[in-house]
Amino acid sequence: MNRYENYFCDDIHRIEYIYENTKDDAAKFLRSPEDFIDFASDAFTDPAKRENATAEFERLMMSPRQLFWDFWKDFRTLAADAEYRDDRFLREQLRSKVLIRLSNAVQTEW
Structure with a gap:
């Protein structure tokens, strides 16, 4: 000592x-x-980190007033924690999670 x-x-x-x-x-x-x-x-690590990230990733949707970069940060962080690496899958998920928000915004404006 x-x-x-x-x-x-x-x-x-x-x-x-x-x-x-x-x-x-x-x-x-x-x-x-x-x-x-x-x-x-x-x-000190979460033993269910991957499972929790997977569940959060499935629930993740871009809110109407959310900045894209904030959503993108959450999307990439959860995808990495859930160990999603397939580019095609990630592109499809991004499109579905963002386009729902965009299509709703367009419908209310028109």
Whole structure:
């Protein structure tokens, strides 16, 4: 503990400090600093991230007053989280989610 004196040069030193000071039952789970990183990332990530993103992506529709760039950001983020990678599928989804909004706007104007 004394060699770090509450100062860490970088993240590697910080991880080593935590790893070296892990004792008793907690030490059984951590055999290396990489195990600690894996354990922490598993504990703080959403295990159903893909499923939740898929459900949100299916519900996503552009609202009448929403800026396209805000919608586009949500569309791309949810598509990435849901692990949709097929360009044709994404183009069709974008068309259906945006054109409904545009067709409704045209009908009310005409």
